[in-house]
Amino acid sequence: MKRKLGDTDWSSKETSKSSKSAAPTSFDSFSLDSRLMQAIGKLNYSTPTPVQTAVIPPALEGKDILARAKTGSGKTAAYLLPILHRILVAKEPGNGSGTNTTTGLILVPTRELADQVYKVIDIYTELCGKQIRAVNIARNISDSIQQSLLLDRPDIVISTPSRAAIHFNTETLELSPLKYLVIDEADLILSYGHENDMQIIAGGLPKGVQTFLMSATLTDDVEQLKELFCRHAFVYKPDQKEEQGEGGTVNQFYISTGEDTKFLLLYVIFKLKLIKGKSIIFVSDVDRCYRLRLFLEQFGIRACVLNSELPVNSRLHIVEEFNKNVYEIIIATDENEIIGEEEDTVSDNDDNADTGDAMDVDDNSADQPSKKKKKKTKKSKLRKRDTEYGVSRGVDFQNVTCVLNFDLPVTSKSYMHRIGRTARAGKSGMALSLYVPRELYGKHRPTSVLSTENDEKVLERIKKQQGKLGNELKPYNFDMKQVEAFRYRMDAALRAVTKVAVQNARMKELKQELLASEKLKRHFEENPEDLKHLRHDREIKVVRVEAHMKRVPEYLLGKGQAANLVQGSGGAHVPFKVGGRRVTRGKMKGKGKGKNVGKRKDPLKSFGRVKR
Numbered sequence: 001m002k003r004k005l006g007d008t009d010w011s012s013k014e015t016s017k018s019s020k021s022a023a024p025t026s027f028d029s030f031s032l033d034s035r036l037m038q039a040i041g042k043l044n045y046s047t048p049t050p051v052q053t054a055v056i057p058p059a060l061e062g063k064d065i066l067a068r069a070k071t072g073s074g075k076t077a078a079y080l081l082p083i084l085h086r087i088l089v090a091k092e093p094g095n096g097s098g099t100n101t102t103t104g105l106i107l108v109p110t111r112e113l114a115d116q117v118y119k120v121i122d123i124y125t126e127l128c129g130k131q132i133r134a135v136n137i138a139r140n141i142s143d144s145i146q147q148s149l150l151l152d153r154p155d156i157v158i159s160t161p162s163r164a165a166i167h168f169n170t171e172t173l174e175l176s177p178l179k180y181l182v183i184d185e186a187d188l189i190l191s192y193g194h195e196n197d198m199q200i201i202a203g204g205l206p207k208g209v210q211t212f213l214m215s216a217t218l219t220d221d222v223e224q225l226k227e228l229f230c231r232h233a234f235v236y237k238p239d240q241k242e243e244q245g246e247g248g249t250v251n252q253f254y255i256s257t258g259e260d261t262k263f264l265l266l267y268v269i270f271k272l273k274l275i276k277g278k279s280i281i282f283v284s285d286v287d288r289c290y291r292l293r294l295f296l297e298q299f300g301i302r303a304c305v306l307n308s309e310l311p312v313n314s315r316l317h318i319v320e321e322f323n324k325n326v327y328e329i330i331i332a333t334d335e336n337e338i339i340g341e342e343e344d345t346v347s348d349n350d351d352n353a354d355t356g357d358a359m360d361v362d363d364n365s366a367d368q369p370s371k372k373k374k375k376k377t378k379k380s381k382l383r384k385r386d387t388e389y390g391v392s393r394g395v396d397f398q399n400v401t402c403v404l405n406f407d408l409p410v411t412s413k414s415y416m417h418r419i420g421r422t423a424r425a426g427k428s429g430m431a432l433s434l435y436v437p438r439e440l441y442g443k444h445r446p447t448s449v450l451s452t453e454n455d456e457k458v459l460e461r462i463k464k465q466q467g468k469l470g471n472e473l474k475p476y477n478f479d480m481k482q483v484e485a486f487r488y489r490m491d492a493a494l495r496a497v498t499k500v501a502v503q504n505a506r507m508k509e510l511k512q513e514l515l516a517s518e519k520l521k522r523h524f525e526e527n528p529e530d531l532k533h534l535r536h537d538r539e540i541k542v543v544r545v546e547a548h549m550k551r552v553p554e555y556l557l558g559k560g561q562a563a564n565l566v567q568g569s570g571g572a573h574v575p576f577k578v579g580g581r582r583v584t585r586g587k588m589k590g591k592g593k594g595k596n597v598g599k600r601k602d603p604l605k606s607f608g609r610v611k612r
């Protein structure tokens with residue numbers, strides 16, 4: 001099976017092709033193992049999602065699968081359930097699978113995702129005793145522990161491609177007995193720099209391995225992987241209409257604004273709780289994470305940060321706790337969207353692999369595992385980054401009301417994955433993107449420090465891409481007159497958050513999290529039920545917080561009258577009730593279609609009568 005990436009035979013045909021969502025069915029119709037069915041029942045999955053309906057039957061027949069389905073549509077179960085079922089069947093007495101053999105390899109681009117898949121397997125197999133054993137070798141554990149885990153020949157190995165390639169090269173991971181190979185987030189795997197690793201893995205695969213390529217988009221990268229791993233796949237590719245029928249609508253808005261005004265809007269939105277529920281705020285780099293966090297802290301608004309320099313255990317814990325509703329706001333960086341342009345920021349191998357922190361981590365170079373790259377660019381000046389960090393891709397943040405792009409991403413593909421953190425599992429959500437048009441650049445650099453292009457171009461590309469998917473981005477018009485009344489407070493807070501304060505906060509948090517990471521390491525190993533919440537959103541206290549800043553004076557709220565903050569969405573004025581009661585329009589209930597966004601679907605509430 002020595003094929004090469006780039007040797008794509010673009011004319012190759014699938015043996016079986018489906019662009020139709022199969023009719024709604026029930027999990028019963030799959031005849032899955034009863035223990036898996038009980039797990040599904042416990043999770044309250046009433047019916048399979050369209051991708052599950054389409055993919056599970058051919059997968060149970062042993063066909064290769066290539067599935068494109070939107071973010072949050074349940075692709076994980078679509079590949080895991082048939083694999084787990086087939087492993088259980090193979091283990092039934094008389095079916096000849098007695099000895100310990102690794103038959104399943106699941107490749108994911110990031111450590112966060114590896115952890116997530118591992119946990120999902122754990123849930124599905126809860127009632128299977130020790131019949132199915134899975135290990136996650138993308139975790140921060142030493143090479144020797146990884147080796148011993150692998151030599152125990154678990155049924156399923158979850159890994160990033162680099163880890164898998166390293167262990168294949170050292171013969172700790174045997175690929176020849178494999179029966180199932182999954183490439184999850186297939187559209188992202190190559191952009192994480194795993195091309196060589198994928199070649200190495202392809203070279204070691206036996207004939208007849210059943211391959212699953214799961215992806216949110218069908219890009220050239222996916223085509224390449226298809227050519228390399230599964231030429232004759234059953235293809236699930238819903239058309240636009242079918243995809244919209246899959247539920248999970250994201251109402252998408254953008255706001256044209258200057259750099260300072262971004263902070264003003266953020267303050268107003270979160271202080272007045274105009275977004276009800278949990279939010280993820282995406283920013284372009286680590287400093288900005290802390291800048292925003294300190295800024296919000298000035299107003300008594302708590303938030304956690306997530307970025308690639310935090311210890312991996314802390315990151316996993318933050319996601320876990322966020323999903324348990326311990327935190328409402330996460331400020332996350334999306335550094336790895338530009339990994340291709342930044343290869344020389346990568347700077348080490350896995351010397352520290354046992355430390356449980358994020359300082360050790362470029363293990364992307366399976367072909368040169370011991371090579372140290374010393375060169376650093378500006379962006380790696382503070383810390384080494386984890387190139388397998390990525391919370392905007394595939395991570396199942398649950399019940400997120402809003403994805404707020406404080407900084408626009410650089411690519412429309414990143415945008416799609418970011419907004420896919422909301423509206424998951426058939427729910428609705430909202431994406432709000434702040435962008436700086438050329439005339440509002442002022443003295444600040446536009447948008448992300450990573451972007452070589454301006455926001456306008458990126459926004460146009462995003463609109464085009466979303467348009468192709470039948471989605472529309474609408475302008476969101478705040479009543480800036482009212483918002484401006486908050487500016488002097490915003491200015492004061494922003495002045496307090498100096499560059500030095502940001503650096504101090506970054507160092508302080510990192511130190512704290514490294515300490516916490518040790519505790520968490522044990523937690524993840526032993527997973528005790530009683531671990532009390534270890535908070536990641538404590539005040540950093542590197543900047544003095546004035547008590548009065550935490551309150552919102554009545555006069556800013558229009559003398560107790562509910563005031564209309566939002567002039568309209570969809571570019572038009574949207575009238576809505578004002579008066580002495582809290583206006584509750586746009587409660588995010590019901591399923592918007594991304595079109596005709598009006599009174600009922602306006603996701604931001606008005607402000608007024610907000611008691612702080």
Ligand SMILES: Nc1ncnc2c1ncn2[C@@H]1O[C@H](COP(=O)(O)OP(=O)(O)OP(=O)(O)O)[C@@H](O)[C@H]1O
Nearest residue numbers: 045047048049071072073074075076077394396425
């Ligand atoms: N049949 C179902 N019914 C209800 N919820 C489901 C069902 N299948 C999966 N889910 C839930 O939907 C959420 C999203 O699933 P999953 O993470 O597999 O999506 P995904 O398609 O892989 O998303 P992404 O492309 O972002 O990785 C999860 O919380 C999962 O528990």
